[in-house]
Amino acid sequence: MTTTVNSVRPLLEGRGVTKRFGGLVAVNSIDFAVYPGEIVGLIGPNGSGKTTLLDCLSRVQSIDEGEVFFKETEITKLKPHKVAHLGMSRTFQVIRVYRKLTVLENMLVSRQWRGESLWSQLSPGHPDTEKRARRLIDFLTLEHLVDSPAGTLSGGQRRLLELGMAMMPDPELVLLDEAASGVNPTLVETIKDRIRALNTEQGKAFLIVEHDMRFISDMCSRVYVLNFGEKLAEGTPAEVIENEAVIEAYFGA
Amino acid sequence: MDQFLQALINGVMLGAFYAAMMLGFSVIWGVMGVINLAHGEFIMLGGYITWVLNKGQILPGRLEVDWLKMEPFYALPLVMAIMFVVGYAVQRVLINRVVGKPHLVSLLVTFGLSIIISNALKLTCSADPRITETRFGGAWNLGNVTIPVTKTVILGLALVIMGSLWGFLNHTRTGKSIRAAAQNKQAARIVGIDINKIYALTFGICIAITAAAGTMISPTQAIDPFKGPPLTLRAFSITALAGLGSLPGALMGGLLLGIVESMIGIYVSGIGTNLAIVAAFVLLVVVLITRPQGLFGGLRPIQEAEQL
Amino acid sequence: MSAPATVDLGSGVARTKIIGLGLLLLALVLVPLGTQVADQTWVTNSRLLQFTQMFMLITLASNWNLTGGFTGYIDFGHAVFFGLGAYATGILMTNQHAVQWPFWAALIVGALVAAVFAVMIGLPTLRLKGPYFSIAMLGTFVAMREIIRVSKPLTGGGVGLTLPPYLNRPLFYYLTLGLAVAVISLMWWIRRSEFGASLIAIREDEVGAEMRGINTTLHKITAFVIAGFLTGIVGGMWAYQNTFIDPDVVFVDSRTIDLVMMTMLGGLGTVAGPVLGAASIYWIRDVVWAAFFDWHLMIQGTLLIGIVLFVPTGLIGVFRRDRSGTSLLRLWGRWFDSRDDARPEPDTSPEDRAVDTTREP
Numbered sequence: 001m002t003t004t005v006n007s008v009r010p011l012l013e014g015r016g017v018t019k020r021f022g023g024l025v026a027v028n029s030i031d032f033a034v035y036p037g038e039i040v041g042l043i044g045p046n047g048s049g050k051t052t053l054l055d056c057l058s059r060v061q062s063i064d065e066g067e068v069f070f071k072e073t074e075i076t077k078l079k080p081h082k083v084a085h086l087g088m089s090r091t092f093q094v095i096r097v098y099r100k101l102t103v104l105e106n107m108l109v110s111r112q113w114r115g116e117s118l119w120s121q122l123s124p125g126h127p128d129t130e131k132r133a134r135r136l137i138d139f140l141t142l143e144h145l146v147d148s149p150a151g152t153l154s155g156g157q158r159r160l161l162e163l164g165m166a167m168m169p170d171p172e173l174v175l176l177d178e179a180a181s182g183v184n185p186t187l188v189e190t191i192k193d194r195i196r197a198l199n200t201e202q203g204k205a206f207l208i209v210e211h212d213m214r215f216i217s218d219m220c221s222r223v224y225v226l227n228f229g230e231k232l233a234e235g236t237p238a239e240v241i242e243n244e245a246v247i248e249a250y251f252g253a
Numbered sequence: 254m255d256q257f258l259q260a261l262i263n264g265v266m267l268g269a270f271y272a273a274m275m276l277g278f279s280v281i282w283g284v285m286g287v288i289n290l291a292h293g294e295f296i297m298l299g300g301y302i303t304w305v306l307n308k309g310q311i312l313p314g315r316l317e318v319d320w321l322k323m324e325p326f327y328a329l330p331l332v333m334a335i336m337f338v339v340g341y342a343v344q345r346v347l348i349n350r351v352v353g354k355p356h357l358v359s360l361l362v363t364f365g366l367s368i369i370i371s372n373a374l375k376l377t378c379s380a381d382p383r384i385t386e387t388r389f390g391g392a393w394n395l396g397n398v399t400i401p402v403t404k405t406v407i408l409g410l411a412l413v414i415m416g417s418l419w420g421f422l423n424h425t426r427t428g429k430s431i432r433a434a435a436q437n438k439q440a441a442r443i444v445g446i447d448i449n450k451i452y453a454l455t456f457g458i459c460i461a462i463t464a465a466a467g468t469m470i471s472p473t474q475a476i477d478p479f480k481g482p483p484l485t486l487r488a489f490s491i492t493a494l495a496g497l498g499s500l501p502g503a504l505m506g507g508l509l510l511g512i513v514e515s516m517i518g519i520y521v522s523g524i525g526t527n528l529a530i531v532a533a534f535v536l537l538v539v540v541l542i543t544r545p546q547g548l549f550g551g552l553r554p555i556q557e558a559e560q561l
Numbered sequence: 562m563s564a565p566a567t568v569d570l571g572s573g574v575a576r577t578k579i580i581g582l583g584l585l586l587l588a589l590v591l592v593p594l595g596t597q598v599a600d601q602t603w604v605t606n607s608r609l610l611q612f613t614q615m616f617m618l619i620t621l622a623s624n625w626n627l628t629g630g631f632t633g634y635i636d637f638g639h640a641v642f643f644g645l646g647a648y649a650t651g652i653l654m655t656n657q658h659a660v661q662w663p664f665w666a667a668l669i670v671g672a673l674v675a676a677v678f679a680v681m682i683g684l685p686t687l688r689l690k691g692p693y694f695s696i697a698m699l700g701t702f703v704a705m706r707e708i709i710r711v712s713k714p715l716t717g718g719g720v721g722l723t724l725p726p727y728l729n730r731p732l733f734y735y736l737t738l739g740l741a742v743a744v745i746s747l748m749w750w751i752r753r754s755e756f757g758a759s760l761i762a763i764r765e766d767e768v769g770a771e772m773r774g775i776n777t778t779l780h781k782i783t784a785f786v787i788a789g790f791l792t793g794i795v796g797g798m799w800a801y802q803n804t805f806i807d808p809d810v811v812f813v814d815s816r817t818i819d820l821v822m823m824t825m826l827g828g829l830g831t832v833a834g835p836v837l838g839a840a841s842i843y844w845i846r847d848v849v850w851a852a853f854f855d856w857h858l859m860i861q862g863t864l865l866i867g868i869v870l871f872v873p874t875g876l877i878g879v880f881r882r883d884r885s886g887t888s889l890l891r892l893w894g895r896w897f898d899s900r901d902d903a904r905p906e907p908d909t910s911p912e913d914r915a916v917d918t919t920r921e922p
Contacts, residue, residue, distance in 0.1 A: 060772060084774035096769035098762050100830075108755070109762040110773045121756040169774055288692055350870055356692045357635055361825075361869045364818060368862030376855055482814065486703060489696050531707055534700035541693050542685055 009072060011036045011173050011205050012057065012088065016066035019049075019056050019229075026052040028229040029066065034173060039199055039206045041220035041237065043213070045249055049229040050209045051093055054175055057207075058090050059083045071172070089166040090175035093209075095158045099151030103142055103161055106150050107133035110165040136164045140194060156187035163194065173205045174198075180215050192219060217241070225249070255397040260519040261512065266404045268511025272504045273411035274466035275488035276418060277459035283497040284435040284455050285352050287359040291367035292463060292488050293481025295336070298370055299464025300385075300476035301378055302332050307385040307471070313378040325385040326406060329468050333461040340460025344453040352452060353438075367481060374478035382475030389472075407469045414462055419500050421458075431455050490537040510536065589738055593731040609730040613802065615843045616737035617795050618823065620744045622835035624788040624795075625820040627748065630830035631757060632784050633764030634687060637695040638702030640816035641682075642675040642789040644709070646796025649674040651722045651806045652715060661725075668797040675793025676786050683785040687778070690767075699817075706812035721807025724800060733802045740798070744791055749832045760784055764830070815858070818865065826868050828877025837876055 014032035018025070027049045034040050044050050055061040057068055059080045067076050075083050089110075098106050111129045137143055140160045145153060150161060159179065166174050179195070180188045192215065198204045210216050216223060217237035225232040225240055227249040233240050240246055278292045289295075305313065306328040309321035323331075347366065351359040392401045422428040433441040434451045442448050470476065491510055495502030513532050592612065595604025621643065628634045649671035653662040662670070686697045709716045716722065751757040762770040763777050771777045800806050819842070820835075827838025845864075850857045872878075 058772065060768065079776075080768075080771045081774050081776045084772060089774075090772060092769065092772075096766045096772075098765035098769075100765055101758065101761060105758055109758045109770070109775070111755070121754060121759065165773060288696075347866070357695070358869055358873075360637075360692060360695065361818075361821065362866050365862040365865035365869070368815070368818075368865070369859050372856075372858040372862070376859075479814075483703065486696075486700055490700075493693075531704040534697075534704045537700055538685055538689075538697050541689050541697065 010034060010069075011038075011071060012207070013069045014053075014057055014066060015069075017053065017056055017063055017068065018065035019052055019061060020064050025229050027056060027063075027226075030226075030229075030231050032057070032224065032231075034205055034207050036172070036205055037199070037203045038222065039195070039208065039220050041216040041223040042207060042209045042226065043211075043216055043223060043240075044226035044232070047228075048226040048249075050226055051177055052229075053226065054090070054177055054207070054209055058088060058175055084169065084171075087169070087172040088175070089169055089171040089173075091159070091162040091166050091177055091179065093177040093181075095155070095162055097150040097153075097158050097161050097165070100149060102147050102149055103137060103153070104130075104133060104146050106161060107136060107164055107168050110168040133164075133168065136167055139197075140164045141190060156183035156191075159183050159191060160187070160194075163191065167198065167204075171204070173207065176206060176208045176210075179208055179210060180212060181210075188215070195219065213237075213241070256519060259398050260515050262398060262400060263404075263519075264512030264515030265508060266401075266408050266511070267515055268508035269408045269411040269504075270466070270469060270507075271487060271491060271511050272507025273414045273462070273469070274484060275491045275507065276415065276500075276503055277461075277463035277466075278485070278488040279492045279495065279497060279499075279503055280418075280422075281456060281459045282492060284431055285348070285452055286356070287348060287352060288356055288363070288489075290360055290363040290485055291370055291481075292363075293484035293486075294367040294370035294374075295340075295460050295463045295481075296467040296470065296484055297374060297476055297478060297481050298339075299332050299336055299467025300471040301374055301383070301467070302335060302464070303328050303468040303471045304378075304383045304385050304476065306331065310378075325387050325468055325472055326389065326410070329410070329465055332464050332468050336464035337457040337461040339457075341453050341457035343460070344456035348456055349449065349452065367485075371478045371481060378478070380478055382477045383471075384475045385471040387472040401473075403472050407473070410465070410469055414465060415500060415504065418458075418462065427451075427454065486537075487533050490533045490540075493537050493540055586742065590735075593734050596731065606730045609734045611843075611847065613730070613733045613737045615840060616734075616741040617799060618819070618839040618843055619836050620737070620741045620795050621792060621816075622820050622823040622827070622839040623741075623744050623748050623832075624791045625817075626824045626829065626831075626835045627751070627760075627784050627788045628781075629821070630824060630834070631752070631760040631764060632781055633767075634781065634785075635695045635821070636698045636788075637817055637821070638698030638700070639788070639792060639820060640812065641698070641702045641705045642679060642792035643796035643799070643816065644702075644705060644811045645675045645678055646671040646793030647800035647806050647811045648709060648716055648722075648796075649793070650797035651724055651800045654724050654801070655722050664727075664801055668794060668801075671797040671800075672790050672793035675796065676790035679786045679789030680782060683782050683789075687781045687785060702812065702817065706808050709812070710808045717807070719808060721805060721810075724804045724806070726804045727801065733798065736798060737795075740791075740794060745832065745836060747787075747791075752832050756780070756783075761830070815861070822861075822865050822868060825875055826872065828875030831875070831877045834875050834877045841876070 010033035012032075012034040014030060016029045016031065017027055018029050019027040030053060032053070042050050042053065052061065056063045059068075059075060059078060063076065067074060069075065070083065070086055070088055073086060075086065078086075098109065101109065108129060111133075134143075134146070137146055140163065142157060142160055142164070145157065150158065153161060159182075163174075163176070163179070166176075176195075180191055183191065195206060195208075196219070199206060206219075208216065208219060220237055222235065223237050223240045224234045225243070225246050227245075232249055233243045233246050235243070274296065275292075277295075278289055281287055281289050303325045305311065306321060306323045307325050309318040310316070311318055311321065343366070347362065348359075351362050387403055387406075389402050389406050392399045394400075420428075422432055430441065430446045430451055431454070433444070434446060434448055434455075438448060441451075467476065487510060491503060491506040494506035494509065510533055513536065517532050589612075592604060593609060596606065596609065621639075625636065625639050628636050628639070646668075650664075650667045653667035653670060654664060655661065682698075682701055686694055686701070689697055710719055712718070751760075759770065759775045759780050762773075762775060763780060767777055796811075800811070803810070820839075823838035823842045824835045825838065826842060827836065828834030842864075846857070846861065849860050853860065
C-alpha cells in the first residue's frame with residue numbers, strides 16, 4: 001500500500017547535516033538521500049568526513065545542525081538502538097564483533113527486535129532466530145566457523161560476520177563503513193557478490209563508504225563525494241570520476 | 254561575614270593542602286597510566302615517619318630516644334628523601350609490572366599495596382591516632398578571623414612544593430624527559446630516554462611529595478593507619494576536576510574542594526567534616542558526567558569515552 | 562543439537578555434571594544433621610556458621626560477577642547494596658517508634674531498598690566507563706557509610722543497632738544455601754538467555770551493541786538492579802545472623818575487594834568462577850586467619866597482588882578454557898589500549914597477554 005509512495009520518497013534523508021569538533025567543521029551542511037533498493041557510495045580523501053557523516057546518520061554521534069529522517073521518521077535525536085529497531089543497521093570501519101562470543105552467538109545477539117520487554121529475552125533464543133542466523137552464516141560462507149569465537153577469525157571473515165550481523169535484524173538499509181579494507185581479493189569478491197545478492201534478491205538498500213574506487217564503481221548506482229566536510233560532487237560513478245573538482249581533491253592541483 | 258571569611262580562609266588552606274597532596278597521584282597517573290590506590294597510605298606512611306622522628310620513637314612503643322626529637326617541618330627533607338628511596342624501590346619491584354597494563358590491574362595491585370601498608374603501620378605503630386608537635390603553633394587574630402600559624406606554614410610549603418615540581422618538570426632535563434615519556438613512550442624511547450629509569454624516578458619523586466603531605470598533615474590532624482582511603486578518593490576527585498597532570502588545574506581543583514568542604518562544615522549544621530567526603534564524591538560524579546575532560550583541561554582528556 | 566547459547570553444559574558431559582552437582586547439593590543439605598549426631602564432634606555450630614558465611618560470599622561474588630564479569634562494569638562499591646540491605650532490615654526489625662517488623666518482611670523491604678538505590682545510583686554512574694565507574698562506586702560506598710553514620714536517629718549512628726537475637730544456625734545454613742543455589746541457577750539461566758548474551762555483548766563492545774539494537778541502558782540497569790537486590794537480601798540475612806550492625810562492620814572496606822578477588826581467582830564472567838573463587842578464598846582465609854591473626858590482612862593484600870599478576874584468567878581459565886569468560890586484563894585493556902601508545906595486536910588473546918604480565922621485567 002505504501003510502497004508506491006515510498007518508491008519516490010527517500011529511505012534515509014539528511015538535510016543540512018552539520019557536525020563540529022571544537023572549531024573544526026567535520027561535516028558541513030550536507031544534504032543527502034538514499035532511496036529504497038539503491039546502493040549508494042560515499043567517497044572522499046582521508047579526513048574528508050565520510051565516517052563522521054555515517055556516524056551522524058546512524059546516531060553514533062549527535063549532530064549540531066540539520067535533520068535526519070529515516071522512513072520519514074525524524075531520527076535526529078533518537079537513541080542508536082531505536083534507530084536500529086526502525087530498520088537501519090551498519091558495520092564499522094574498525095570491525096566490531098564480540099570476540100568472546102562464537103560466530104553464531106554474535107549473530108544471535110544482533111537479532112531482530114521483538115519489543116522492549118526483557119521477559120522475552122529470558123529464554124535462550126528463539127528457534128526461528130537461530131534458523132535465520134544459520135541461513136545467513138551459510139549464505140556468507142562462514143558455516144565451518146559457526147562455533148568458533150569471533151576473535152579467532154581472520155580480518156576478512158570478520159568483515160563477513162559483521163555484514164551478517166548487520167543483516168540479522170532484516171534491515172531495510174545497511175550502512176557499510178569500509179566494507180572491503182584489509183580483506184584479501186578473493187574475499188572482496190565474495191563480499192561484493194553477497195551484497196549484490198542481498199540488493200537484488202531482497203531489495204536491501206546499501207550506503208557504502210569505501211576507498212577502493214573500483215569497488216564503488218562496480219557496486220554503486222550513485223556516488224557522493226566529500227572533501228573537507230563539504231559535498232564536492234554527486235552523480236553516477238562515471239560522472240564523478242570525470243568531475244574536475246573530484247580529480248583535484250584526490251590528486252591535488 | 255566573619256564566619257564566611259573564616260570558612261573561606263580555612264577552605265583555601267585546606268585546598269592548598271589538597272592540591273599538594275594530590276599532585277603525586279595525578280603525575281603518576283599522567284606519566285605511567287597507573288591509578289595509585291595506595292596514595293593515601295603513602296601519605297600516612299610519610300606522616301608516621303615524621304611522627305617517629307618527632308617523638309624519637311625508633312621502635313614505636315618500645316624504644317624512645319630523646320636526642321632524635323625533630324621539629325616535623327624540619328624533618329620534611331629527610332622524610333622526602335626516605336620516601337623517594339621507598340618509592341623508587343616500590344616502582345622497580347611492583348609498579349613496573351603493571352605499567353602499560355590495563356588500569357584495573359594497577360588499581361587492584363595498588364589496592365593490595367594499600368592493605369599491606371595500612372596493616373603494617375597498624376602492626377608496628379598500633380591503630381591509635383598519632384599527632385606530632387610543632388613549635389609553629391598559635392594563631393594570629395585579625396578581627397574576628399583566626400589564622401592558625403601551623404596551617405599557614407602548611408600553605409606556604411604546599412605552594413613551594415607545587416612551584417618546585419612545576420619548575421622541575423618544565424625547566425630541567427630530567428623533568429622534560431618525564432613529560433616526554435608521559436606524552437609518547439615510544440618516541441621517548443627512540444630519542445634515548447631510559448623509560449624504566451624515568452618511571453622509577455617519577456614514582457620516587459611523586460611518593461616523596463605524597464609523603465610530604467603526610468608530614469604537613471601530622472601536626473594538625475591525627476594520623477592513623479586507616480585514614481588513607483578518603484585522601485585517595487579526594488585525590489581522585491581533584492584529578493578528575495583538574496584533568497590529568499595539569500598543575501594550575503590541580504590548584505584550582507584543590508581549592509574548590511577545600512572551600513566546598515569547609516563551607517559545608519561551617520554552614521550545614523550537625524554534619525561535620527566527615528560528610529564532606531560526600532561533597533567530594535558528588536563533585537566527582539557530576540564532573541565526570543558533565544565535563545569528562547575535566548574542568549581545566551589537562552595534558553589529556555580524562556575520559557575519552559566514545560560518544561553515544 | 563542443544564540450544565545454541567547453552568555453552569555451560571556441553572551435551573556429552575551434561576549428565577555426569579548434573580549428577581555430580583546433585584550429589585554435592587545433597588551432601589550440603591545433609592550437613593546440619595551432623596549436629597544431631599553424637600556430641601557434635603564433627604559438625605559443630607561454628608562449622609555451620611562457617612558454611613553459612615561461605616554461602617553468603619558465594620552469593621555475593623556471583624552477584625558481583627553479573628555486573629563485573631558479564632556486563633564488564635567493575636563495581637568497587639558493590640558492598641553498598643549489602644550495607645543498605647543490612648541496615649534497612651535492621652532498622653525495620655528494631656523500630657523504636659512503631660511496630661517491629663518480622664524478619665521476612667524486613668528482609669524483602671531491605672532488598673527492595675537496595676534495588677531502588679541501584680536504579681538511582683546506576684542511572685548516573687553506569688554512564689561512566691572503566692575506572693571512572695569503579696571509583697564512582699567506591700565513592701558511593703564511602704559516602705553511604707558516612708551518611709549512615711550521621712543519620713543517628715534512624716541508624717543508631719556509630720553506636721549501631723542490635724537486632725533481636727535469634728540463634729538458629731541450621732536455619733541460617735539452609736537459608737543461605739537455598740539463596741546461593743537459587744542465585745547460581747539464576748546466573749546460569751541468565752548466561753544462556755538472550756539477556757545474558759546481550760550483557761556480554763555490552764561488555765565486549767558497548768557502542769556496537771547499542772548500534773545493533775540493544776538498549777544498553779536498560780540492560781545495564783537491569784543487571785545492576787538484579788545484583789543489587791540479591792546483594793541486599795544477603796545483607797539483610799547477614800544483619801540478622803550477626804545480630805549487631807554498625808557502619809564499620811557493615812561497610813567494611815575490604816568486602817567489595819574480597820568479592821573482586823574471589824571472582825577473579827575463580828574466573829571473571831563465568832558462572833562457576835565466583836563459586837569456585839569464593840569457596841577457595843574463604844577456606845584459605847580461614848586457615849590464614851587462624852594461624853596468623855595479626856598478619857592475615859597483609860597476607861590477603863599480598864594474595865590479591867599475586868592473583869592479579871599471576872592468575873589473571875582465573876582458575877576456570879587455567880583448568881578449562883571457558884570461551885565466555887574474560888579476564889580483567891582484557892576487559893579494561895580494550896578501553897584503555899585505544900589511548901595507549903603501545904597498542905597490543907587486536908588478535909592477542911587474553912591468555913597471551915596474561916603471560917606477558919608475568920614476563921614483564
